[in-house]
Amino acid sequence: MPRILIVGGGYAGFYTAWKLEKKLRSGDAEVTLVDRRPYMTYQPFLPEVVAGSIEARHAAVSHRRHLRRTRLVAGMVTAIDHAHRVVTVRHNDGHRFELSYDVIVVTAGAVTRKFAVPGIAEQAIGLKNVEEAVAIRDQLFTAFDLAAGLAPGPRRRKLLTVTFVGGGFTGVEGFGELLSLATALLKRYPEINREELQFHLVEATGRILPEVTDGPGRWVVRSLERRGAHVHLNTQVTSTVDGHVVLSTGEEFDSELIVWATGNGVNPVIGRHTDLPVDHRGLVVVRPDLRIGTEENPMPDAWAAGDDAAVPDLASPVPGALAVPNAQHAYRQGKLLARNISLDLKGKRPKKYLHRSLGAVATLGLGRGIFQYRRLVITGFPAWLMHRGYHVLAVPSWERKLRVLSVWLTAALFGRDIISLAAVQRPRDAFVTGGEPSIPTEDKSPTP
Known part of the structure; x- marks a missing residue:
């Protein structure tokens, strides 16, 4: 069976795996998803989690609950060597190992953009x-x-x-x-x-x-x-x-x-630790059908979508425009990725990504x-x-x-x-102190 490796379980990665399970029969392919977290974050709900309007766990979608035929690896891909069809993974417990694959799907997502501001x-x-x-x-x-x-x-x-x-x-x-x-x-x-x-x-x-x-x-x-x-x-x-x-x-x-x-910000793994083609910002170069590469030089068995992919926006009147890196696009790109990979495995021509903003x-x-x-x-x-x-x-x-x-x-x-x-961020404090009063280190201001 062809081995499909999905790098990242966010929007695009989760939907790719979820829809592949529906499109592929048992025995058609072996799907593996690598992500540090055991869930997909529904990011549009995060502001309401901040405000206490939504329970935190309800803004997350469990991988294991929904991806029942996908092998899940709790770790982070730290390097991609597509020439040899292998990735390096750092497991959540710290040890490193390699995973080989036949088809790779890069949906690692972006990171928070930071600047060199003191403090x-x-x-x-x-x-x-x-x-x-x-x-x-x-x-x-x-x-x-x-x-x-x-x-x-x-x-x-x-x-x-x-x-x-x-x-x-x-x-x-x-x-x-x-x-x-x-x-x-x-x-x-x-x-x-x-x-x-x-x-x-x-x-x-x-x-x-x-x-x-x-x-x-x-x-x-x-x-x-x-x-x-x-x-x-x-x-x-x-x-x-x-x-x-x-x-x-x-x-x-x-x-x-x-x-x-x-x-x-640019995902450092995608921008600096891969032999896949990236643009000047560190985004993976992607064709309209979400295959990595250009129209002249497509990369075989390599696909990408989401925030770390430079997906052409065919609905934009501006030449060379890219799809905005948001949830609306990522989830639709993930669904199309699953469809295109399924078509490609069957020897059929994949579809181009086209979505007009709602x-x-x-x-x-x-x-x-x-x-x-x-x-x-x-x-x-x-x-x-x-x-x-x-x-x-x-x-x-x-x-x-x-x-x-x-x-x-x-x-x-x-x-x-x-x-x-x-206090849940320091769950052992009560056990360690045994009820003994401790002197606060940050604030010694007198109370009125």
């Missing part, structure tokens, strides 16, 4: 994985708990200041949802005034949400500012050392929570959203309902759809769950 590596957190979304939510809860017991002063101001860097969909949606959560928390914390909350959104360009046109983008800025947020356009973060944020405009402030959401929809917090399709723009509560409706239909499997719907219904009746589980 970012030590102070900031990304928003690309479920674990990061949960940590952001718990950090906000912890900050409220600490601030409520402090007298007004620098430490309290820092705890109640949140900074998001990046005005794309991830940054704006996460910012809007966390602002909505923080505002809702105020009625549970009478010690904290609304004026003490400081939310900063920093964007290096002159607009946010590049997927929508200028008018709707400006409306989002005005909407956030009416809710008390500070939106800094044409501004860069130059330092975050010790949580002290310095902006290129000269403004400075202390911020306890700094979220780095500046878009996708529009852009974003959540800006509970009951707030924006939707645009060409000249049609819908804002406020209707757009928020459209956002929820679209994504509950798009998340894989009826099991996940029903779980998400049940949480939304419960929240509508009883409100959001505001329990912080920050």
Whole structure:
């Protein structure tokens, strides 16, 4: 049997494996998927995980639950040698080994783009994985708990200041949802005034949400500012050392929570540790049918899709345009990948990827959203309902759809769950200390 190796179990990788199981009969091929995580992250739900509107596990889709005929390897591909049809894998327990294959599918996904800004590596957190979304939510809860017991002063101001860097969909949606959560928390914390909350959104360009046109983008800025947020356009973060944020405009402030959401960066494995062709940005060169290579020089038995692939956008009027690296494209590319691999194994001609955008929809917090399709723009509560409706239909499997719907219904009746589980990141502390009081190392400010 031909051995198909899928590198990465995110959107494109998961859908490729899932659909291959439906298209291939037992014995047609042996499919192996390599990924560090045992699940696919449904990233459009991460802002709602941040806001506590969705249970964290419901934003993840288990590989083992759905990929029943796929061999799953818990590890990370660190090098690809297509000339010899072999990859190097670092298992989650640390040991390395090689896997051979006949057909490779590169869907490793991108990583969070970082810049050489002092303090970012030590102070900031990304928003690309479920674990990061949960940590952001718990950090906000912890900050409220600490601030409520402090007298007004620098430490309290820092705890109640949140900074998001990046005005794309991830940054704006996460910012809007966390602002909505923080505002809702105020009625549970009478010690904290609304004026003490400081939310900063920093964007290096002159607009946010590049997927929508200028008018709707400006409306989002005005909407956030009416809710008390500070939106800094044409501004860069130059330092975050010790949580002290310095902006290129000269403004400075202390911020306890700094979220780095500046878009996708090149996957280092794909960009530097493979003999597959990559472009000047480190993306895999892909033909319209998702086969790696060019029309003149296709690579045999090699396919790619998702955020780390330069997939031509045939629906764009701009020559040479590439498909936007988002969930809408990745999931459709994964489905087509499975179809094309199946056709190729049968000696048939694969299909080209062509998808016309269904529009852009974003959540800006509970009951707030924006939707645009060409000249049609819908804002406020209707757009928020459209956002929820679209994504509950798009998340894989009826099991996940029903779980998400049940949480939304419960929240509508009883409100959001505001329990912080920050201590779960240090589960042995209570056992190790045995109840002995410990002296905090970060904050020794006196309580009022």
